[in-house]
Amino acid sequence: MRKQMYLIPAAGILFILFFTVFGERGLLRIYHLNQEKQETLRRLEELKTENEKLKREIEALKTDRRYLESIARKDFGLVRPKETIYQFPTADKPAAGAPQPAAPANSAGMPQPPPQAKGGEQKK
Numbered sequence: 681m682r683k684q685m686y687l688i689p690a691a692g693i694l695f696i697l698f699f700t701v702f703g704e705r706g707l708l709r710i711y712h713l714n715q716e717k718q719e720t721l722r723r724l725e726e727l728k729t730e731n732e733k734l735k736r737e738i739e740a741l742k743t744d745r746r747y748l749e750s751i752a753r754k755d756f757g758l759v760r761p762k763e764t765i766y767q768f769p770t771a772d773k774p775a776a777g778a779p780q781p782a783a784p785a786n787s788a789g790m791p792q793p794p795p796q797a798k799g800g801e802q803k804k
Contacts, residue, residue: 701707740747752758759765 699706703709741751
C-alpha cells in the first residue's frame with residue numbers, strides 16, 4: 681500500500697515531464713524552432729546583401745556609360761563601327777597532373793628519329 685502511494689505521484693510527474701520535453705510545445709520543439717529562426721535570419725542577411733548589390737548594379741547601368749558598354753561588349757559581343765575584333769583559338773591545355781606523351785625510345789633508350797619516306801629517300 682505504501683509503494684502504491686509513491687508510484688501514482690511518480691507516474692504523474694513522469695507523464696508531465698514527458699510532455700514538457702517531447703510535447704508539441706515541448707523543449708525539443710522550442711529548440712528546433714530557434715534553430716529554424718536563426719537559419720531564416722541568416723538567409724535574410726544574405727538576401728539583403730544580394731539586394732544591395734543588385735541596386736548598385738542597376739544604378740551603374742543607369743548612370744555609368746563605361747559599365748554599360750563593357751556589359752554590351754562582353755555579354756552581347758557588340759563592337760563600335762570600324763572596329764576589328766581578333767579572335768584567337770584557345771589551345772587545349774592538358775590537366776596539371778596528366779602525364780605528357782613521350783617519344784618512343786629504341787632499345788638503347790634513345791628517342792627514335794622521325795620516320796622517313798618510302799625507299800629510304802627523304803622528301804625535300
